[in-house]
Amino acid sequence: MKHEARISDSFWNRYRKLVKNEMIPYQWDVLNDKADISIERERDDASIPNEKSHAMENFRIAAKRAKGEHYGWVFQDSDVYKWLEAVSYSLCYEWDDDLKKTADEVFDLIKDAQEEDGYLNTYFSIMEPDRKYRRLGESHELYCAGHFIEAATAYHQATGSPDALAIATKLADHICQTFGEREGQIKGVDGHEEIEIGLMRLYHLTGKKEYMDTASFFLMERGKDPGFFIRQLREDNKDALLEGVYRFPLKYFQMHRPVLEQDTAEGHAVRLVYMSTALADLAATTGDERLADTCRKIWRNIVDKRMYITGGIGSTVTGEAFTLDYDLPNDTMYCETCASIGLMFFARQMLRIEAVAEYADVMERALYNTVISGMALDGRHFFYVNPLEAVPQKSANDPGKSHVKTVRPQWLGCACCPPNLARLIASLDRYIYTVRNDEILVNLFIRSEFKYEDDDKNITVIQNCDYPKDPKISFDIENNNDASVKLKIRIPSWTDKYTGSIDGTKTDIATENGYWCIDVTKGKHTIGLELEIIPKRWYSNPKVSENTGKVAIGRGPFIYCAESVDNGEDLHLLGLSPNSFLDHKWQEDLLEGVGTIEAEGIRLVKDGAKELYLTDRPQRSSQKIRLIPYYAWANRGENEMRVWINEI
Ligand code: FUB
Numbered sequence: 298m299k300h301e302a303r304i305s306d307s308f309w310n311r312y313r314k315l316v317k318n319e320m321i322p323y324q325w326d327v328l329n330d331k332a333d334i335s336i337e338r339e340r341d342d343a344s345i346p347n348e349k350s351h352a353m354e355n356f357r358i359a360a361k362r363a364k365g366e367h368y369g370w371v372f373q374d375s376d377v378y379k380w381l382e383a384v385s386y387s388l389c390y391e392w393d394d395d396l397k398k399t400a401d402e403v404f405d406l407i408k409d410a411q412e413e414d415g416y417l418n419t420y421f422s423i424m425e426p427d428r429k430y431r432r433l434g435e436s437h438e439l440y441c442a443g444h445f446i447e448a449a450t451a452y453h454q455a456t457g458s459p460d461a462l463a464i465a466t467k468l469a470d471h472i473c474q475t476f477g478e479r480e481g482q483i484k485g486v487d488g489h490e491e492i493e494i495g496l497m498r499l500y501h502l503t504g505k506k507e508y509m510d511t512a513s514f515f516l517m518e519r520g521k522d523p524g525f526f527i528r529q530l531r532e533d534n535k536d537a538l539l540e541g542v543y544r545f546p547l548k549y550f551q552m553h554r555p556v557l558e559q560d561t562a563e564g565h566a567v568r569l570v571y572m573s574t575a576l577a578d579l580a581a582t583t584g585d586e587r588l589a590d591t592c593r594k595i596w597r598n599i600v601d602k603r604m605y606i607t608g609g610i611g612s613t614v615t616g617e618a619f620t621l622d623y624d625l626p627n628d629t630m631y632c633e634t635c636a637s638i639g640l641m642f643f644a645r646q647m648l649r650i651e652a653v654a655e656y657a658d659v660m661e662r663a664l665y666n667t668v669i670s671g672m673a674l675d676g677r678h679f680f681y682v683n684p685l686e687a688v689p690q691k692s693a694n695d696p697g698k699s700h701v702k703t704v705r706p707q708w709l710g711c712a713c714c715p716p717n718l719a720r721l722i723a724s725l726d727r728y729i730y731t732v733r734n735d736e737i738l739v740n741l742f743i744r745s746e747f748k749y750e751d752d753d754k755n756i757t758v759i760q761n762c763d764y765p766k767d768p769k770i771s772f773d774i775e776n777n778n779d780a781s782v783k784l785k786i787r788i789p790s791w792t793d794k795y796t797g798s799i800d801g802t803k804t805d806i807a808t809e810n811g812y813w814c815i816d817v818t819k820g821k822h823t824i825g826l827e828l829e830i831i832p833k834r835w836y837s838n839p840k841v842s843e844n845t846g847k848v849a850i851g852r853g854p855f856i857y858c859a860e861s862v863d864n865g866e867d868l869h870l871l872g873l874s875p876n877s878f879l880d881h882k883w884q885e886d887l888l889e890g891v892g893t894i895e896a897e898g899i900r901l902v903k904d905g906a907k908e909l910y911l912t913d914r915p916q917r918s919s920q921k922i923r924l925i926p927y928y929a930w931a932n933r934g935e936n937e938m939r940v941w942i943n944e945i
């Protein structure tokens with residue numbers, strides 16, 4: 298079965314060109330310590346490495362092509378792997394001989410860094426060869442392996458390179474031999490899920506069942522033996538590899554109970570969504586309903602109780618983690634870029650389990666808000682943490698907000714997010730459609746051409762749209778087979794007004810789990826869809842204490858925010874009335890083209906008051922409030938920002 302989509306969308310092509318022309322070369326320079334940049338710590342913590350990346354040099358040293366010591370986090374290798382994965386996808390939409398040559402050379406270097414038995418990790422090979430797999434709670438050895446396997450799989454698919462695949466299978470075979478339930482094997486897991494995703498991908502590529510079995514072993518073993526990490530720690534009895542992780546509860550590693558008994562989203566947010574992604578992949582691949590049910594429960598808990606309106610997840614910096622239901626503080630949260638990327642991974646796998654449009658709704662929410670807020674419009678500055686409310690002076694002076702940056706750094710001491718963004722955007726074509734059995738799901742509205750070929754399938758879907766600028770979408774479909782095929786077009790949950798037509802005739806749209814289902818018979822057909830995309834007010838469930846009396850504005854998939862550059866300082870003084878008109882205007886020259894929303898509102902007047910507490914109610918003056926899409930904030934200098942605005 299072969300299916301692929303080619304993106305020709307103006308909004309997304311700008312991003313994809315940015316990845317190819319800016320992010321990939323820029324990140325390559327950073328990984329080689331050739332970029333003249335300042336690297337910031339992600340929060341005020343002196344132990345965070347921030348002198349250089351050194352990621353490529355670590356490989357040169359491990360490969361014995363250079364001398365020196367490892368520098369950086371134990372998971373520094375993963376920055377290179379994610380970069381390679383981004384390169385692989387970019388080659389699929391824009392071939393580049395020079396880039397391919399560079400990537401080949403990196404794989405060659407990695408081959409030399411790989412040990413005889415398949416082991417691959419520069420930190421341990423260089424610094425502590427005797428401690429391999431002895432501190433899995435912190436070591437990230439399998440996390441890095443998973444990222445390498447993902448990169449090599451993508452590279453093989455893009456270029457046919459046998460070398461990259463050979464390193465990956467040697468590494469995977471070594472892991473399959475080392476870990477498992479047989480005598481002599483390590484019956485344990487990595488503190489950070491990711492190997493499970495990598496092994497599943499390698500299974501899909503090679504068909505070798507052992508890879509899926511080992512992914513399944515890692516998933517099912519998690520939480521079965523909660524004392525595993527601490528036992529390893531005691532046996533090892535040496536310095537920490539990652540200071541402080543064992544201070545976190547077992548939930549941090551999703552080790553508090555066996556995976557199939559987990560029904561809430563707990564712990565470190567990226568780990569949780571990576572685990573859930575692999576579990577959903579395994580469920581979709583095997584059809585095992587027990588696994589699917591666990592995924593559904595975790596999903597429900599995230600989406601119903603623990604996700605920000607921007608698709609961000611992770612309510613606290615402590616452990617970069619979930620906290621409790623409805624606890625969604627706007628100014629101390631984490632909302633790591635990687636976590637929302639991981640939420641998209643999870644949603645994509647859920648769509649393989651079942652055609653439920655909510656998965657794509659959430660995917661879209663995360664993508665158009667937190668994910669792309671993770672990078673500046675220039676592709677060279679990145680947020681790790683994506684707040685819903687930020688005040689520069691508070692971030693600078695409140696130690697509890699040192700992680701809430703108001704200017705995107707050029708690079709971060711922990712650089713997980715920038716290359717993760719690059720690989721996500723470069724692979725966006727894989728999120729638009731899902732092929733399941735005999736149906737094609739249209740999840741995202743992105744101008745593209747989709748081809749699906751199989752023994753008995755030959756279908757092309759050309760999606761025409763200028764979404765979300767323009768509410769009209771059309772699909773030109775060519776089904777070259779006798780059998781009809783089911784096309785399921787998502788009707789986004791943010792609209793309740795939409796009209797459809799098939800071959801020029803207006804049609805009622807009946808939805809099934811949020812999809813408009815159409816049987817496409819042999820021949821050429823045109824399907825039209827018009828969605829009402831108007832600015833809307835959104836309110837939180839009253840259980841979210843932080844948002845009482847506040848309103849957020851959205852238009853289509855975008856959530857909007859106020860910035861002080863448009864509205865003056867002290868955004869907490871602004872108020873929107875519940876019935877002021879929300880005036881949307883497309884501004885081609887602003888922030889690479891955005892729709893702004895303006896509304897009449899008020900500002901509380903603070904001038905004159907000297908006392909901290911007053912018995913007089915503050916005066917109000919009227920003010921026009923201007924909002925921009927959240928993802929584009931902090932692109933016009935340092936700035937206050939707020940998503941949830943007081944409603945008066
Ligand atoms: O631990 C590796 C990566 O670093 C995680 O995914 C991020 O959350 C950051 O902690």
Ligand code: ZN
Pocket residue numbers: 633634635636681712713714715717
């Ligand atoms: Zn990250």
